[in-house]
Amino acid sequence: MLRVVVLVSGGGTNLQAIIDAVAAGSVTNVELVGVLSNNKTVKSLERARKAGIPAVSVSPKDFADREDFHRALLAAVDGFRPDLIVLAGFLVAVPRQMLQRYEGRIINIHPSLIPSFCGVGYYGLRVHERALERGVKVTGATVHFVTEGMDEGPIIAQKAVYVEEGDTPEILQRRVMEQAEWVLLPRAIDDIANGRIRMEAGKCVSTRQVEAR
Numbered sequence: 001m002l003r004v005v006v007l008v009s010g011g012g013t014n015l016q017a018i019i020d021a022v023a024a025g026s027v028t029n030v031e032l033v034g035v036l037s038n039n040k041t042v043k044s045l046e047r048a049r050k051a052g053i054p055a056v057s058v059s060p061k062d063f064a065d066r067e068d069f070h071r072a073l074l075a076a077v078d079g080f081r082p083d084l085i086v087l088a089g090f091l092v093a094v095p096r097q098m099l100q101r102y103e104g105r106i107i108n109i110h111p112s113l114i115p116s117f118c119g120v121g122y123y124g125l126r127v128h129e130r131a132l133e134r135g136v137k138v139t140g141a142t143v144h145f146v147t148e149g150m151d152e153g154p155i156i157a158q159k160a161v162y163v164e165e166g167d168t169p170e171i172l173q174r175r176v177m178e179q180a181e182w183v184l185l186p187r188a189i190d191d192i193a194n195g196r197i198r199m200e201a202g203k204c205v206s207t208r209q210v211e212a213r
């Protein structure tokens, strides 16, 4: 069983999609061992507790500086002894030490088709605001391994979603979640847990490619 920790900052609808997929058996070989939030009062912690998953918060507000916060964050993650860390709307830059310790074992969901609308400053609703401002007709979501550059890690999966006439950022966000994020993220976890996908030499490799070599 792959020990999975989910890191969140907000509402946790992606977390819920993972919880539901594990409960429904569409994600197998996975034990959700913990949920960690950088906010104390988020719905995500409630979702986790309701599902019987240990949930903790580590807030930067409780620490004198960033270094102390990072140390506490890493200690909390380590405490769960995870095989995989899933960033499901976790809006904190992952500390370098965590990236090094868990290299190839951290994945993130981003609400656009990377490399569009990603990188520093592109998160949550802002991504959809920028996409609408630019007038794109197609957007979507991306799951990728996390490496040092923001949203630059190897891509695991993407799904396109059409922009529709009259979309507001909120409407588009919801459609991208429903059609792309809540599908892609659980599936990527299932693929990793069942050995179909992994990061190797800075690339995402699927079993088929590995076998073909």
Ligand code: GAR
Pocket (backbone or CB within 6 Å): 008, 009, 010, 011, 012, 013, 014, 015, 088, 089, 090, 091, 109, 110, 111, 122, 123, 124, 127, 177, 181
């Ligand atoms: C999701 O749309 C996720 O893709 C995005 O934050 C939202 C969290 O929603 N993540 C980023 O923008 C990361 N750069 P949720 O808390 O309901 O899952």
